[in-house]
Amino acid sequence: MIKYNLKCDNNHEFESWFSDSNEFNKLTKKKLLECIYCSSHNIQKSIMSPMVSGTKLNEDKINLLDQKLLSEKDQLIKLREHIEKNFEFVGDKFSEKVRDLYYDKDSKKSIYGTTTIEERKELEEEGIDLLSVPWVSKDN
DSSP states (O other), rough: OEEEEEEEEEEEEEEEESSSSHHHHHHHHHOOOOOOOOSSSSSOOOOOOOOOSSSSSOOHHHHHHHHHHHHHHHHHHHHHHHHHHHSEEEEHHHHHHHHHHOOOOOHHHHHHEOOOOHHHHHHHHHHOOOOOOOOOOOOO
């Protein structure tokens, strides 16, 4: 479907939908198009601007999005700094160390590290809830 702005020889303007661009030409040749105001059959396409829908953002939206992303990044960096300052890094031994802490109810130690997907599933099955934090590079 295509929508055209149309204009008759009396300068009346109106819009109409066509199945394709050829349909307009066929109907015009057969004098089947007429002005909705004066019934003139002398119809031409008028200047029109296409309405294109897509993902193009205007500058204000892009700037707003950039500001929001920078704000989110700053918050994630602050979170990372807090974790590094207040938790012990145990690296890829996290699964083993978190189990030790989970089953030792007297321990108040806080740790962070990395796990594989499989290790994470095993910990979840044992009832150990984990929190994943996006690790944003400080100098990115």
